[in-house]
Amino acid sequence: MISSAPVIILHGGAGYWEGKNLDSVNSALREASRRGFEEFRRGSSIEAVVEAISFMEDSGVFDAGKGSVKNSEGEVEMDAGIMDGKTLSAGSVVLVRTGSPIRKALEVMKKGKHVIIAERKGNWNTTFNSGKGGDTVGAVALDLEGRIVAGTSTGGISGKEPGRIGDSPIPGAGFYATERVGVSSTGIGEVILRVLPAKEVDTLVSMGILLDDALNSVVNKVSRMFGKGNIGMIGVSKYGDVSAHFNTKGMPRCYQNKEKIQCLVFDGDFS
Numbered sequence: 001m002i003s004s005a006p007v008i009i010l011h012g013g014a015g016y017w018e019g020k021n022l023d024s025v026n027s028a029l030r031e032a033s034r035r036g037f038e039e040f041r042r043g044s045s046i047e048a049v050v051e052a053i054s055f056m057e058d059s060g061v062f063d064a065g066k067g068s069v070k071n072s073e074g075e076v077e078m079d080a081g082i083m084d085g086k087t088l089s090a091g092s093v094v095l096v097r098t099g100s101p102i103r104k105a106l107e108v109m110k111k112g113k114h115v116i117i118a119e120r121k122g123n124w125n126t127t128f129n130s131g132k133g134g135d136t137v138g139a140v141a142l143d144l145e146g147r148i149v150a151g152t153s154t155g156g157i158s159g160k161e162p163g164r165i166g167d168s169p170i171p172g173a174g175f176y177a178t179e180r181v182g183v184s185s186t187g188i189g190e191v192i193l194r195v196l197p198a199k200e201v202d203t204l205v206s207m208g209i210l211l212d213d214a215l216n217s218v219v220n221k222v223s224r225m226f227g228k229g230n231i232g233m234i235g236v237s238k239y240g241d242v243s244a245h246f247n248t249k250g251m252p253r254c255y256q257n258k259e260k261i262q263c264l265v266f267d268g269d270f271s
């Protein structure tokens with residue numbers, strides 16, 4: 001749907017959401033959206049995305065930050081990434097053990113020397129409390145200056161091997177932003193990493209395809225190649241249209257502009 005800047009769209013992970021109690025997920029998403037949108041008053045899309053994602057990380061409701069799932073050795077290893085479509089600068093952190101991965105990714109992006117840093121230090125944070133039902137989180141924003149920013153943060157996949165890194169911190173896979181479009185992906189990293197769907201959406205949009213059609217066609221392509229149940233994506237274009245597509249049962253998501261906030265979990269379009 002076409003909205004107008006500033007606008008933010010968020011997801012709480014593509015997955016099998018049927019029969020789950022969605023109250024805490026929905027209210028955390030809504031609050032994250034509200035806080036992210038509030039940042040447009042003083043900052044850019046960068047602050048909006050980081051604030052929304054770090055709220056979700058701290059909520060303990062999602063598989064990100066304090067709610068991160070554990071690997072096969074009972075430890076938490078988190079990944080996150082962020083990209084600024086205006087400058088094509090990107091920053092990611094992998095194997096993070098403590099703190100806010102998205103804020104650490106922002107530091108990497110701001111420093112500008114490297115794109116991906118593995119943390120490999122710090123004590124395991126003992127306050128993790130996985131299992132509240134939420135999944136990977138992501139946000140994409142467009143501000144009044146036309147800056148598009150996309151970010152994603154995750155604890156990865158439950159029971160993963162130590163050192164495993166998924167799609168979420170990889171530009172073009174878990175997130176991507178240009179002057180045209182921004183995307184955050186979620187789903188099975190081992191599938192997403194082989195398709196680079198976030199980059200593909202930008203390529204399609206650069207060829208004149210509408211954001212909604214681009215997201216739909218990339219998700220359908222993944223379904224044809226790998227079957228269903230493995231991907232979801234949200235996006236924003238430079239025109240302010242927002243869209244979400246997934247091949248899982250559901251994907252909690254909210255979008256907000258200056259007129260309204262709207263949240264959905266299962267099939268349906270923002271109106």
Ligand SMILES: NC(=O)C[C@H](N)C(=O)O
Nearest residue numbers: 136156166186187188189
């Ligand atoms: N649920 C997710 O989105 C997990 C994430 N894509 C990963 O593979 O690490």
